[in-house]
Amino acid sequence: MASHAIEIKSLYKIFGPRGADYIDQVKAGLSKTDLNAQYGHVLGLQDINISMPAGGVMVVMGLSGSGKSTLIRHINRLIEPTSGEVLYDGVDVCRMNERDLRDFRRHKTAMVFQKFALLPHRTVVENTVYGLEIQGVPAAESEKRARYWIERVGLSGFEHHYPNQLSGGMQQRVGLARALTNDAEILLMDEAYSALDPLIRVDMQTVLLDLQKELKKTVVFITHDLDEALRLGDKIAILRDGRVVQQGTGQEIVLNPADDYITAFVKEVNRGRVINVETIMKPLSGNPEGMPIESGTVLEAAARAMTAAGQSNAHVVDAAGRPAGALALDTIIAAMVTPTSHDEAQRAA
C-alpha cells in the first residue's frame, strides 16, 4: 500500500464567529494580539506550509497554545480551515463534500488521542473493531483483524477487559490498536503519549518505531516533548503562536536552531543521541585512520566504541563500507557539548 505525502499550503485558522472576515487583514500582517484586542477573534494558525513525507514520521512540536492540536485536526478536517489547502494524493481535504470526507476519514486516516477517547461501555476487542464496524466490514472479519493488532501492541489476554480495568499505558495501546486495525494510510497521533508516565512513554515510542519499520505509514505525531520529537521524527516542525518557526530533520534543528526560542528548547537535548557522525566528520586527508564507524551512528555510540577500543581517531564508512570521512574523539566531544547561546550555536554550525 503506497502512502502519499500530505501537503499543507498557506493554511490559516481564525477562531470566532466571523473568522473569514478578517483573513485578508491577517494575511496583510495583522498580529495575533491585535486581532484578539480589536475584533475578539483568536488566530489559531497562520500561513502554515508543511510537506509531510510519505511513509515517514512527521512530528509537529510546540507548547500548549501553539496550535499543534488545531493543525492535526485540519488533516482529517475535524476543524474547518479559514483558508488554505490540505492536499493528500492530489485532493484537497478542505474541499471535500460531506460524503467524500466521511469516506476519507473511514478509509484513509486513523487517529490516536491524548486522552485515549475509548468507548467505556465496550471491551478492548469491541473498541478495536470500531473503525471497521463503521465501515461495515463483517463482524467475523473485523474481529480477526482486531485480534491480530491487539496481539501486536502487546495486549493479548486483555481482549475482554473494559477500558476502566486497564492502566493508562494499556488504554493507549488499545487506542493504537484501534487506529492500526483501520488499516489506513495516514496515522494521526495527537499528543498520543503525553498523558503517559515517562517509562511507559519510551516503551510506546519503541512500539511505534518498530511497527513503523514494517508499515511505512504517513504518521503525523503531535508532541510538546522535544526528546520525543527527536526520537520519532523523520522530520520535525516547531510551532509557536500558530506559526511554523522552524522545520527540518532533528539534526538540522539541534545544530542550527532558527532563533532564541528554539535554542532554549534545544539546550536541554542530549545532542550525543541526535547528531550523526557524518554530520561532523572532516574530509579524508590521506588514508583512513583508526577504527571504522558506520555512517548513521550517533555521536554517543561512536564515542563509546572509540573509548572502548582505546582509539582517539576513527573514520566513517558508508553503507557499502567505503571510507567517507575522518573523525576524532575531541571533535565528537565538542559537538556533544551544548553551545551556551544562539550566536555561539550559529558559529559552531
Added chain:
Amino acid sequence: MALCDYLPALLCKFPALSDTTIRAGRKTIDDGFRGFVRSYSSIIDAAVQPLQVFLNYLERLFVTSPWPIILIVMLVIVYLGSRSLRVTIGTALAMYFIGLFGLWNDAMVTLAMTTVCTIFAILLGIPIGILMARFDRVQAVVNPVLDVMQTMPSFVYLIPVVMIFGIGKVPGMIAVVIYAVPPMIRLTNLGIRLVDKEVLEAADAFGSSGWQKLKNVQIPLALPTIMAGINQTIMMSLAMVVVASMVGVGGLGKNVLGAINNQFFTVGFLNGFALVAIAIIFDRTSQAFGKRLQKHSEVIHG
C-alpha cells in the same frame, strides 16, 4: 393615615381591565372552545376509541387473571430486572400484604395504568430528548413548554382535557403522561449533551455518520442519565394516579380520593402505603437494572 390618601387613585389601585371586558373575553374563549369540542366530538371520540379499548383490555387482563399467575409473572420480571433475591422477596411480601388487606384488584388497576403511562412517557420522551440534544433551536422551544408542564397545577390542564375527552381512562392517562414525561425528556437531553466531547470527536475521526454516533456513542454513554429519567417518570406517574382518579381512573387512587372526602383515616393510609410499596418495587427493580447495564464503569483500575 395611609399613603394612598395623598396619591392619585391610579397609583393605588392597579389599573385592571374592567370586569365586563374580562367577562366578555372569557365567554368568547370558553364558548369558542366548547363549540370547537362539540363540533369535533365524534371525530375525537373515534380517534381515541382504540386507546380506550386497549386500556380497558389491559385493565381487564390484570384484574381478571388469577392472582398467582400475576404474582409469579411479576416476581419473574422483578428478578430478571434486578437479579437480586432481596428485592424479589420484598416484592412478594409487599404484594402479599396488599392482597391481605383486600386491595389486590385496585392495585392491579393502578399497576395496569402506571405501566401503560410509563411506557408511553418513555416512548414519547426519549425521541424528543434526542431532538433537543441535537438541535439547540428545538431545545429553546421545548424547554419553556416543559417548564409550563411541570409547574402548571395538574387540575388546570385537566379542565380542557376533560372537556375534550370526557371522563375516563384516556383523559387520566393524558394527565399522567403530561406530568410524567418532562423528566424523561430533560434527562435524555442532558445525558446526551454531557457525553464526553473527546469520545465524540474520536467517533467523528473514524467517519461515523450521525446515526452511528447516536447508536454507538451518545445513547450508550448517556444511559445512566436516561435510566435516572425512566426512574423519575415511573415515580411521577405513580404519584399522579391519585389526581387521575378525579377524572375517573379507578384503583388505589380512587380509594384515596374517597378517603379524603370521608375522612377515612385507615383506608387512606392503607391505600397510600400500597402505592408506596408499588413505587418501591418499580424503583428498586429499575435502579438495579440500570446499574447492571453500567457494570463496565464499576471496575476501576487502581
